[in-house]
Amino acid sequence: MARNGHAADKGEVAANVPFVFQHYSRDELLDVLYKMYVIRRFEEGAENSYMRGLIHGTMHLSIGQEAVATGAIMTLQENDQIMSNHRGHGHCVAFGADVNRMFAEFFGKVTGYCKGRGGSMHIADFKSGNLGANGIVGGGIPIAVGAAFAVKSKKEEKVVLCFFGDGANNEGAFHEAVNMAALWKLPIVFLCENNGYGLSVSVARASSVPNISDRAKGYGIPGVTVDGNCVSDVAEAVSEAVERARSGEGPSIVECKTYRHRGHSKSDRNRYRTKEEIDDWIKNRDPIDRFEMELKQHGFGSDEVFEELRQRASATIDGAIEFAKNSESPSIADVSQYVYTEQAQ
Amino acid sequence: MTQEARELSYAIAIREAMGLAMEADPTVFLMGEDVGVYGGAFQVSGDLIDRFGPERVIETPIAELGGAGLCVGAAMNGMKPIFEIQFSDFATLALDQIVNQAAKARFMLGGEVSVPLVVRMPAGSGTGAAAQHSQSLEAWFAHVPGLKVVQPSTPYEAKGMLLAALEDPDPVMVFEHKLLYKMVGEVPEGYYTVPLDKAKVVREGKDLTIVASSIMVHKALEAAEKLTEEGLDIEVIDLRIARPMDKQTIIESVKKTSRLMCVHEAVKTLGIGAEISAMICESEAFDYLDAPIVRLGGTENPIPYNPELEKASVPQVPGIIEAARDLAKGVR
Structure with missing residues (x-):
């Protein structure tokens, strides 16, 4: 079963019909759109809460990249x-996380995914299979390979989908980890979310190859x-x-070229890209606008349907x-809790 | 289970522990450079590849960071990895995964996950391998909440502490002194553990306490024996675990002897001896001190190649004797 329900059985379809319209039902695709709305509203809500002083620290917003998370x-x-x-x-969000607990984590509350200890950069939900975000660029890649190693050792059917950015592909951890995953044919997919910039440095100025997926040749993988x-x-x-990973053929690199509408983090003043470039991506290449248009073209939705979903997401x-605001803060007395695993005496 | 003791080397005691753990638990595996047919750089893994096969005794590419990260991820996903880093110096290549990931995952994720990772590393000088293959870096790791740091000093400790580390739900860094690999000592057959929170009084005495770690335990014991000829009765404590430190055993000893000396191979400045000294000064044992605390540690230089210089860079028995005599007789 797919995370969004059964793949639709549509029988014969025209070759030019996009993949998702061949394999997913109207409800499934509207759910994808709904998740895109939730992601965008989530990020806007986070940004707004930050500006109003309700959240401290920093955060990295993915506005403009919603199609990568949901499509993958x-x-x-x-x-x-x-x-x-x-x-x-x-x-x-795309993986089905509870946005109440995500916001509570932002607000540093005990009801958050990490009980207020992790914040924006460390949300995880092991029970659901979300192995977590990571504050170290590329830090999660070897860990994901280890998770896939465990899957293979235990002869499970799972696949690990490892997100990383264009910046991370230049870290040594990426090379060491992808090499081992390829060598041992581990059930993992390396998904590079290439938003064009590692903070301020463009891919062209940081990577020796035009496409991050070109790196795959060096590991003998697709x-x-x-x-x-x-x-x-x-x-x-x-x-x-x-499918390739699940059938034991090993990893692949899938590079998704996208763009972040906002800066790298809250301190970014966007000196490294032009207003024209940013506006072009926002006005002409927005992933949500595009998916709405495609849904309409295939008779899967209308402005009214979309508006209803938007309202629901908001x-x-x-x-x-509200849930986050009203949740309890952790007790200062518990500051050293969770450093080690509590063991029965 | 038989508990009859035999004489085994430190290296073979470690191998026996790994074998027992792998027999008992299918999620335990050993990973590292040359741990397969080669048997490990110091012949610690030996024939484990023949007994458990290449799926559980896994030779990695030369990739300490990737290997460590792989073990962190496998540990989070229900496995119990033993990651052998060929020399503890190379742990510097894996620091992100050890310090930023393994040590912090449980805390950052609000207790959501444990990382039952064991990292085994040959440490210390004495093999003529020079500055990048001879360091004692345990204090670096002991400074990181979330890690446990242990330094077995005998074959008995090496086996029991490794089995305890494998039972532990949190990351444990095991520093094995490479000059101890050939040391022979009594090791019980079968499964036993040495708790990872207790120092051990290895020689009782009343005139002076020496807290030593790893190979320095043996040097301190040798010094203590020699000083009996001068009528000195020295207590020697094997620290065994740098984090979490067993403060109480040291405090009780200092209250009895009123004199404290710390001996470790790692560089003296900002080392574990400094922590022990400060801990005693903050404790009720401070009022019992009859003399300033003495620390012996590595000199303030990388480990040199020349054998005489190499020896001079870490505490040796004559230096321990001299310092202990002065401290016990109130010269200092």
């Missing part, structure tokens, strides 16, 4: 796992680059990579912020 995760099955990264709110703002293209490429986020 919709291809997974129930027991599959994900490894997220510092720009991970969208991954969590690598593909797709339009990361197109849900269907992302889902199609990831689906193929997931209400969900408003409720999550």
Whole structure:
């Protein structure tokens, strides 16, 4: 069973029909759109809470990248796992996280996913298979490979989907981890969310190859680059990579080219990119606008349907912020809790 | 289970512990560079590859960071990895995974996950391997909440502490002194553990307490024996665990002897001896002190290649004797 329900059986379809419209039902695809709305509202709510002084610290917003998280995760099955990264709110939402607990974590409350100890960069939910975000660029990649190693050792059917950014592909951890995953044919998919910049440095100025997926040749594994703002293209490429991983053929690199509308983090003044560039991505290449248009084209939705989903997403986020505000803060006396595992004496 | 003791080397005692753990628990595996057919750089893994096969005794590429990270992820996903780093110096290549990931995962994630990872590393000088293969870095790791740091000093401790580390739900860093690998000592057959929170009084005495770690335990014992000829009765404590430190055993000893000396191979400045000294000064044992605390540690330089310089860079028995005599007789 796919995370968003059964793949639709549509029989014969025209070859030019995008992948997701061939394989997923109207309800499943509207649920994907709903999750995109929730991600965007979540990020906007987080930004707004920060500006109003309700949240401290920093955060990395994924506005503009919603098609990557949702398109990739919709291809997974129930027991599959994900490894997220510092720009991970969208991954969590797409994977079905409870936005109340996510916001509570932002607010540093005990009802948060990490009981207020982790904040924006460390949301995880092991029970559901979300192995967590990570504050170290590339830090999660070897861990994801280890998770896949455990899956293979225990002869489970799971696949691990490992998100990382274009910045992380230049870390040594990436090379060491991908080499081992390829060497041992581990059930993992390396999903590069290429948003064009590692903080301020563009991919062209940081990577020796035009596409991050070109790195795949060096490990003898498949690598593909797709339009990361197109849900269907992302889902199609990831689906193929997931099947390959599940059937024991090993890992692949799927590069999804996208763009973050906001700065790297809250301190970013956007000196390294032009207003024209940012506006072009916002106005002409927004992944949500695009998916709405495609849904309409295929008769899967209308402005009224979309508006209803938007309203529902907004209400969900408003409720999550209220939940977070009203939750309890951790006790200062418990500051050293969770450093070690509590053991029965 | 038989508990009859035999004479085994420190290296074979460690191998026996790994074998027992792998027999008892299918989730335990050993991973590291050259741990397979080669038997490990110091022949610790030996024939484990023949007994457990390449799926559980896994030779990694030369990739300490990736290997450590792989073990962290496997540990989070229900496995119990033993990661052998060929020399403890190379742990510096894996620091992100040990310090930022393994040590902090449970805390950052609000108790959501444990990382039952054991990292085994040959440490220390004395093999002529020079500055990048001879360090004692345990204090670095002992400074990190979330890690446990142990330094077995005998074959008995090596086996029992490794089995305890494998039972522990949290990451444990095991520093094995490479000069101890060939040391022979009594080791019970079968399964037993040495608790990871207790120092051990290895020689009782009333005139002076020496707290030593790893190979320095043996040097301190040798010094203590020699000083009996001068009528000195020295207590020697094997620290065994740098984090969590067993403060009480040291405090009780200092209250009895009123004199404290710390001996470790790692560089003296900001070392574990400094922590022990400060801990005693903050404790009720401070009022019992009859003399300033003395610390012996590595000199303030990387380990040199030349054998005489190498020896001079870490505490040796004559230096311990001299310092202990002065401290016990009130020269200092």
